[in-house]
Amino acid sequence: MAPYLHLNLATWLFTQLLLLLLLFRNADCGHIVKTLPGFPGELPFKLESGYIGVEQSELYYIFVESTGHPRTDPLLLYLVGGPGCSGFNGFFYQTGPLAFNDSHYNGGLPELYLRPYAWTKTASIIFLDAPVGTGFSYANDPEGLVVSDTSSARQTYKFLRKWLAEHPQYMDIRIFIASDSYSGIVAPIIVQYILDDNAAGVKPHLKLIGLISGSPHQGIELEANAEIEVAYRLGLIGNRLYQRARESCKGQYFSVDSSNKGCEEALGQIDELLNDIYLENVLGPKCVTNSPKPDEDETQSGRRRIRSLQGEKARRFSGLSFPQWWCKNSAYALSYAWANNETVKEALRIREGTVEKWYRCNLVIEELYNHDIASAFSYQKNFTKTDLQVLLYTGDHDLVVPHLATEQWLRALNITTEYSWRPWFVDGQVAGYKIIYQSYSYRLTYLTVKGSGHSPTEYYNKKSYEMFARWIHFYPV
Structure with a gap:
């Protein structure tokens, strides 16, 4: 046999071996979940549950593929606030496809139903438990639980690159970093990591399009x-x-x-x-x-x-005592009953012995967390020189991240206002007000959600979905 044939055969065998290793690795890191306790029948969407190892951390995620056009709809990496609040908060209470039925809960395993205005109708979303110690994420070394804004952003960026390497079918899809509340500090740092590595020619090139942030903490x-x-x-x-x-x-x-x-x-x-x-x-x-x-x-x-x-x-619950169903916060108690159920953990393939008890928001992480970035304004200012597309939205009845604070630092960006304080509509009614900023290829859309409190996705699902679906597909909001 000619030498070049030997070389081609060796190359082919090596390629097949790499593919097999990737398959085995995927089997360990990601598990397709067909059914979930509390939901009747098979899930009508693709759900994956898994871990990605980063530094000393094992970061847990759940991934939902878009039920619209998954090969062309964008991919969102969705980060919740706290710091230390689980990605389940985004999945069940904000933008995910399922919600808890709290209308007649009497104990036991909560029932689940399909959310009519889930963002996953038009986007694929990775809901991540970050920083490490949040939700079902865990550290292989106790010292790994001591994290900061910058180290959490670095680990999350590494997570995204590794996740895409394990899921190459999403590599060419438009990517957005999405955040809620406190993660408004961390998300811009991740965006900057991507911009820097793309500019440096790091492969694979990530197709980052923009940043989405609700009730964005800035200082x-x-x-x-x-x-x-x-x-x-x-x-x-x-x-x-x-x-x-x-x-x-x-x-x-x-x-x-x-x-x-x-x-x-x-x-x-x-x-x-x-x-x-x-x-x-x-x-x-x-x-x-x-x-x-x-x-x-x-x-x-x-x-x-x-x-x-x-x-x-x-908003934290350590148990299910004294449920107050007239109170919005009471619905959070159901997440504890569900996520700590053994059949749920088995369905999600949660690794035994890694997390003793799941918390929607982990107070221990908050105590260990180092807030080393006082404000992400410098990152936001730097983005105005790029071609990023940015969506920011706030509730006008929120005193935690007041809309006036967001509007103050937006003015400090000192960029051209294309539209200033005009209403936007849902079902023919004013849903809030908007300002659009433009600087060359950079474009920032800021909206208030009328009547909403902190994290508008929790208060007004339909308004939030309409806002997102229009913006993400480049229609006027």
Whole structure:
């Protein structure tokens, strides 16, 4: 046999061996789930559950393929806030295809039903448990649980590259990084990693199109200052008190000089007025929940509360006692009953002995987490020089990430406004207001969702879906 034939045969055998190794690796990392406990019959969509090893971490994900046009619909990497809140929060309560039936829950395994306005109708979505220690993600070394904004972003970026290598059929599909609440800090860092590596010629080239962020956290001080402004405009603070606070504090309400007694006194009165307000949605009832730690932290001066960006200190459940079905938060309790069920963990192929108990939001991770990026504004500013497409949306009744804070840093980008404060519509009714910014090939669409609190996808599924479906397919919102 000629030498070149030997070479071709060896090359062919080597290629087949690599393919077999990839198949075996996929079998370990990703498992196709046909049925889920609580849902009647076979799932009408493709669901994959699995792990990807990154550094010292094993990051858990669930992937849902688009039920529309999966070969052309975009791929979203979806990150939830906290930090430390599971991707299940996005899957069940925000944009995923299933939801819990809480209308007549009496205990046991919760029932599931199809969400009519799931984003997976027109996009494939990876719901990721990040940072490590969130949900079913775990660290091979306890030291690996100590993460930060930058290290979490780095690990998540590595996860995406490895996941795409394991799923090459999605490599040529448009990619968006999507985030909710606190992940508005982390997502831009991931986008920057992709831009830098694409520019450096790292292969494979990722077909990144843009960034999507709901209730995007940008900075605690910025949002604390805007909280009082929005609360005043919503009628929660009287004009005389507001003017006194504004004059004595000079518009800076987060960090106050202890010698400024007038400001300190005004802020104390404002705190009393807002104490019984549900900060995530001022129109909703403030609920009593089971929480493993106090409901709030205090700043060093003790004057201003540090708001949890995901609102988790008012939203965590350690058990199912005292369900309050009139309260929106009560539905979160069902996720604990479902995710910690042994038949559920078996169906999802959760690795035994890795996570003792699943938490929707892991308080331990929050305690270990290092907030080393105070603001992602510099990343957002840098994006204006690219061809990225960006969608930001906020609720106009949210005091956790007030819409005025978002609008303030958007103005600071100093780019051309194509459309300024025009209504957008769903079913012929005003759904909110929009501003569109344009800078050469860069385009940013900002929308408010009328009547919504924190994380609009949880409050208005249809509005959020209409917004997303139009924007993602380049139709006017």
